[in-house]
Amino acid sequence: MITLEHVTKTYKSDVVALRDVSIEIKKGEFVFLVGPSGSGKSTFLRLLLREDLPDTGRILVAGRDVARLSTWKVPYLRRNMGTVFQDFKLLPGKTVYENVAFALEVIGRPRHVIESQVPQILELVGLAEKSQRFDYELSGGEQQRVSIARAFVNRPLILLADEPTGNLDPATAEGIMRLLDRINRTGTTVVMATHDEGIVNTMRRRVVELDRGLVVRDQARGVYGLPA
Amino acid sequence: MAFKLDYFARETMVSLRRNLVMTLAGILTVAVSLFLFGGVVLLSRMVDHGTARWKEGVELEVFFVPTATQQQIDDVQQELKDSPNVKKFRFISKKEALDLFKRFFADQPELVEAVDPDTLPPSFRVVPKDPELTETIAVQFRGRPGVDEVLTAQEQVRRMLHAISWIRRLFFAISGVLLLSSFFLIVNTIRLATYARRREIQIMKLVGATNWFIRIPFMLEGLVQGAAGAGLAFGAVYVLQQILSDLVVRSEGVFRSFFITTGDAVGIGLWVLVIGGVVGVAGSAIGLRRFLDV
Numbered sequence: 403m404i405t406l407e408h409v410t411k412t413y414k415s416d417v418v419a420l421r422d423v424s425i426e427i428k429k430g431e432f433v434f435l436v437g438p439s440g441s442g443k444s445t446f447l448r449l450l451l452r453e454d455l456p457d458t459g460r461i462l463v464a465g466r467d468v469a470r471l472s473t474w475k476v477p478y479l480r481r482n483m484g485t486v487f488q489d490f491k492l493l494p495g496k497t498v499y500e501n502v503a504f505a506l507e508v509i510g511r512p513r514h515v516i517e518s519q520v521p522q523i524l525e526l527v528g529l530a531e532k533s534q535r536f537d538y539e540l541s542g543g544e545q546q547r548v549s550i551a552r553a554f555v556n557r558p559l560i561l562l563a564d565e566p567t568g569n570l571d572p573a574t575a576e577g578i579m580r581l582l583d584r585i586n587r588t589g590t591t592v593v594m595a596t597h598d599e600g601i602v603n604t605m606r607r608r609v610v611e612l613d614r615g616l617v618v619r620d621q622a623r624g625v626y627g628l629p630a
Numbered sequence: 631m632a633f634k635l636d637y638f639a640r641e642t643m644v645s646l647r648r649n650l651v652m653t654l655a656g657i658l659t660v661a662v663s664l665f666l667f668g669g670v671v672l673l674s675r676m677v678d679h680g681t682a683r684w685k686e687g688v689e690l691e692v693f694f695v696p697t698a699t700q701q702q703i704d705d706v707q708q709e710l711k712d713s714p715n716v717k718k719f720r721f722i723s724k725k726e727a728l729d730l731f732k733r734f735f736a737d738q739p740e741l742v743e744a745v746d747p748d749t750l751p752p753s754f755r756v757v758p759k760d761p762e763l764t765e766t767i768a769v770q771f772r773g774r775p776g777v778d779e780v781l782t783a784q785e786q787v788r789r790m791l792h793a794i795s796w797i798r799r800l801f802f803a804i805s806g807v808l809l810l811s812s813f814f815l816i817v818n819t820i821r822l823a824t825y826a827r828r829r830e831i832q833i834m835k836l837v838g839a840t841n842w843f844i845r846i847p848f849m850l851e852g853l854v855q856g857a858a859g860a861g862l863a864f865g866a867v868y869v870l871q872q873i874l875s876d877l878v879v880r881s882e883g884v885f886r887s888f889f890i891t892t893g894d895a896v897g898i899g900l901w902v903l904v905i906g907g908v909v910g911v912a913g914s915a916i917g918l919r920r921f922l923d924v
Binding site: 451473474477478479480481484485491493494504505507508509510552553556 | 839
């Protein structure tokens with residue numbers, strides 16, 4: 403589903419964000435990207451979304467060569483990927499329903515599709531009762547559920563999450579992880595960058611550890627950090 | 631597709647309302663600059679009509695009576711040819727006179743319909759060797775058999791033409807500057823609009839909205855501003871035409887020929903609309919250039 407071959411990315415010529423990274427993520431996998439700040443986790447996700455281009459190396463996402471994709475095809479690449487962020491990125495002044503419907507509306511889905519899919523996805527994330535609430539009426543965990551609903555409403559093949567639990571308390575974070583796990587079980591590939599040791603150690607999924615742009619560990623059913 | 635049009639219309643309206651003051655500023659500057667532009671073109675058109683026969687050095691025109699014989703015309707032609715004061719001349723036949731008449735009154739078909747070609751006088755348009763010789767030549771042909779009258783370009787007409795050409799340049803320059811400032815106002819309005827909606831744009835990109843889908847509401851916003859301003863200018867040009875036309879009709883003598891038609895105003899108005907639309911769309915395109923950086 404996702405393949406990186408010898409990918410190097412340098413910012414402003416001297417900051418190396420990724421150094422000769424080669425990695426393969428299969429369809430349906432759940433992968434944690436761990437490592438300290440500045441280790442290259444966000445760059446990794448940005449490259450998959452083609453928000454940045456690699457200096458060298460090849461990136462394949464859902465069978466497409468991301469770096470060589472022409473600009474006008476980028477939106478179609480992104481329709482295969484849902485994205486969730488630490489800060490939710492909801493639209494202020496819009497209801498839960500509108501926030502989720504927006505994602506379908508702007509890729510030109512017809513109204514009847516939106517009207518059937520949005521309630522379904524809100525049911526999945528447990529917000530069916532709150533579809534008419536505004537963003538400021540929701541707790542952090544609920545806001546993150548909305549953003550996950552928005553990322554997943556188009557049933558993408560891949561879900562990318564950048565520290566989705568970073569702003570949440572442990573109990574709420576656990577709920578979010580259960581939701582991501584559920585989405586993963588539908589066959590969606592999930593790549594999640596995180597600092598949350600507890601979550602990684604509980605879930606026991608594949609762990610890819612980055613340090614100063616290098617892959618220093620790639621472990622199936624791993625933990626956050628190897629015991630010293 | 632109907633649904634998408636609905637979306638674009640709604641988003642455009644929301645954005646226009648959000649930036650109401652900037653939007654109005656944009657519309658008004660477009661309107662003022664295009665009105666100046668349209669007004670100057672309108673005046674130029676008037677002058678063109680009034681002075682069509684005085685172009686390319688033609689200083690006088692010898693008109694025959696409609697019933698003049700070929701012999702009488704030939705006599706005058708021979709004399710023009712022999713005159714040392716005449717540089718060149720051209721014969722305007724009845725048919726050519728009719729064509730000119732039709733061109734001037736193209737928007738008044740009933741008038742064109744009513745005219746009998748036989749009542750239109752043939753004439754010679756004469757270029758003297760030196761404009762100073764105009765009166766000498768005129769005296770020579772006045773009162774000849776078959777000659778009805780000899781019209782000369784009066785000094786005051788020439789002075790007016792000179793003044794008008796300067797006024798024309800000045801007003802074109804002013805309207806150009808205003809048009810440029812309205813262009814920048816629209817660029818700025820659209821930039822503010824994209825800034826106000828940067829979160830939405832960011833999310834639209836993340837979920838895979840195409841660039842055109844993101845752009846269209848902003849382009850429409852620019853187009854609406856340009857076209858609305860142009861519409862106001864169109865209306866003002868039309869009113870100006872009516873007023874000037876009225877003045878001309880009530881005036882005397884040489885100014886009668888400085889007529890202006892509704893057709894002129896509409897033609898100019900269409901140009902004004904096109905320019906307004908182009909300024910609006912171009913302004914928003916420039917304003918949108920940085921939206922990819924969000």
